[in-house]
Amino acid sequence: xxxxxxxxxxxxxxxxxxxxxxxxxxxxxxxxxxxxxxxxxxxxxxxxxxxxxxxxxxxxxxxxxxxxxxxxxxxxxxxxxxxxxxxxxxxxxxxxxxxxxxxxxxxxxxxxxxxxxxxxxxxxxxxxxxxxxxxxxxxxxxxxxxxxxxxxxxxxxxxxxxxxxxxxxxxxxxxxxxxxxxxxxxxxxxxxxxxxxxxxxxxxxxxxxxxxxxxxxxxxxxxxxxxxxxxxxxxxxxxxxxxxxxxxxxxxxxxxxxxxxxxx
Amino acid sequence: xxxxxxxxxxxxxxxxxxxxxxxxxxxxxxxxxxxxxxxxxxxxxxxxxxxxxxxxxxxxxxxxxxxxxxxxxxxxxxxxxxxxxxxxxxxxxxxxxxxxxxxxxxxxxxxxxxxxxxxxxxxxxxxxxxxxxxxxxxxxxxxxxxxxxxxxxxxxxxxx
Numbered sequence: 001x002x003x004x005x006x007x008x009x010x011x012x013x014x015x016x017x018x019x020x021x022x023x024x025x026x027x028x029x030x031x032x033x034x035x036x037x038x039x040x041x042x043x044x045x046x047x048x049x050x051x052x053x054x055x056x057x058x059x060x061x062x063x064x065x066x067x068x069x070x071x072x073x074x075x076x077x078x079x080x081x082x083x084x085x086x087x088x089x090x091x092x093x094x095x096x097x098x099x100x101x102x103x104x105x106x107x108x109x110x111x112x113x114x115x116x117x118x119x120x121x122x123x124x125x126x127x128x129x130x131x132x133x134x135x136x137x138x139x140x141x142x143x144x145x146x147x148x149x150x151x152x153x154x155x156x157x158x159x160x161x162x163x164x165x166x167x168x169x170x171x172x173x174x175x176x177x178x179x180x181x182x183x184x185x186x187x188x189x190x191x192x193x194x195x196x197x198x199x200x201x202x203x204x205x206x207x208x209x210x211x212x213x214x215x216x217x218x219x220x221x222x223x224x225x226x227x228x229x230x231x232x233x234x235x236x237x238x239x240x241x242x243x244x245x246x247x248x249x250x251x252x253x254x255x256x257x258x259x260x261x262x263x264x
Numbered sequence: 265x266x267x268x269x270x271x272x273x274x275x276x277x278x279x280x281x282x283x284x285x286x287x288x289x290x291x292x293x294x295x296x297x298x299x300x301x302x303x304x305x306x307x308x309x310x311x312x313x314x315x316x317x318x319x320x321x322x323x324x325x326x327x328x329x330x331x332x333x334x335x336x337x338x339x340x341x342x343x344x345x346x347x348x349x350x351x352x353x354x355x356x357x358x359x360x361x362x363x364x365x366x367x368x369x370x371x372x373x374x375x376x377x378x379x380x381x382x383x384x385x386x387x388x389x390x391x392x393x394x395x396x397x398x399x400x401x402x403x404x405x406x407x408x409x410x411x412x413x414x415x416x417x418x419x420x421x422x423x424x
Binding site for chain 1: 266268284285286288307308309312315321322323324326327328329331332375378392393394395396397398
């Protein structure tokens with residue numbers, strides 16, 4: 001292997017170095033070193049930033065800011081982030097969670113990127129030196145993004161309003177068949193007033209279930225009332241096919257698991 | 265490719281080597297330093313056979329660059345036995361027939377050691393979760409789970 005690694009103390013200097021061709025950013029290593037081990041010769045140079053601020057978790061009231069180098073293990077173990085712990089624990093086994101970062105998960109291709117699906121449901125903001133943008137916009141343009149992600153920010157959901165499900169064939173941990181993150185606001189009688197639902201493995205990156213979100217408005221979470229929302233779950237999806245499941249299978253089981261999550 | 269110096273503590277001993285930039289910790293440990301207890305299985309972060317403990321945390325040496333470990337405290341299964349006496353986890357794996365081909369065993373033992381260091385009396389679910397990043401193609405896992413639970417009991421009896 002011939003990978004030149006350079007370490008910078010500031011994101012600004014690293015951003016400049018990242019513009020060179022063949023250069024990738026090294027976070028936890030679970031994507032880029034994996035690619036290099038697999039023989040991806042497009043990677044010739046790595047850069048990283050050792051600014052401790054990138055590993056900081058800040059919870060102020062209901063506002064959360066996660067540095068891009070915060071690991072899944074750090075999120076899963078943080079007492080103020082219990083609502084997100086199931087999504088962080090869904091990533092890999094213990095060793096991977098000690099390495100995999102928030103920033104890296106935003107770039108993880110399906111079937112990976114379960115945590116990014118949670119961030120999409122939470123309408124998180126992605127922060128770079130160039131400014132901030134909604135995670136939905138970021139995900140759509142991530143292939144051409146050349147600015148280092150420094151943090152993500154979002155409002156902490158209430159325990160009742162945020163739900164997350166990862167489906168895998170191997171228990172307790174396996175690659176995603178699919179993942180679903182749902183942020184639901186409901187009135188006292190249980191009527192849905194807003195819904196934001198993100199799906200993993202239903203495209204090459206997390207996407208929103210826009211038709212389902214719309215169909216859920218005004219519904220109570222009963223089998224009868226959510227039936228139209230489940231029927232709409234397939235709109236706009238383009239599931240991946242991999243050794244774990246075919247696109248057809250993923251599309252078939254999506255409404256089943258979405259229904260279970262909504263009725264749970 | 266220029267070589268870079270790496271220096272860390274491996275199982276209590278200071279190690280210093282020059283490695284090519286981009287060398288994984290797994291490669292440095294096995295082919296430079298001669299500690300072949302971490303195994304190169306998938307090199308993709310999937311199998312867990314290369315698991316080592318870095319500064320108290322379980323990590324995958326195949327996805328870790330050696331030069332990012334400067335100053336770190338690294339532990340591998342090769343350093344567990346003391347004066348020829350096996351660590352309780354190693355003894356339990358032998359007694360429970362939790363080792364068949366043995367390829368996954370060092371990674372399993374590292375994952376189990378981190379668990380028992382933090383949770384001396386784990387539940388079966390704790391053990392299953394702790395080993396969830398390590399694949400075994402021989403045992404069907406049950407002997408391994410039993411070995412970890414047995415080692416935990418042995419530890420708590422010794423401590424009592």
